[in-house]
Amino acid sequence: MEESELILRDHLAIERTKLAKERTSLAYIRTGISLALGGVFFIGYFPADTAFAYAGYATVFIAVLFTAYGFHHNSKSREVVYSIMSEVNKKDEEPEEEPEDEEGL
DSSP, X not given: OHHHHHHHHHHHHHHHHXXXXXXXXXXXXXXXXXXXXXXXXXXXXXXXXXXXXXXXXXXXXXXXXXXXXXHHHHHHHHHHHHHHHHHHHHHHHSOOOOOOOOTTO
């Protein structure tokens, strides 16, 4: 009975990890989109040769980096979670060894 509870706990931990991974990746992407919108506003609102316009260009560049890192983080985290899931699934599929009959006792 204890083994089945451990397995259930492992499966629930994997699900929590997948959700946390997704939440973190979406936060990076959300931040990148917000920065891009702020940068586009600075570029469009201020004259082209001002420091604010250049700050807008820098912000858009940083936004692209944040978004790219978000996608990269998502793919790397997915690989880690799927490798853990495959190990757990292999553990579940292994047949349990039955005790050998001791004849002669």
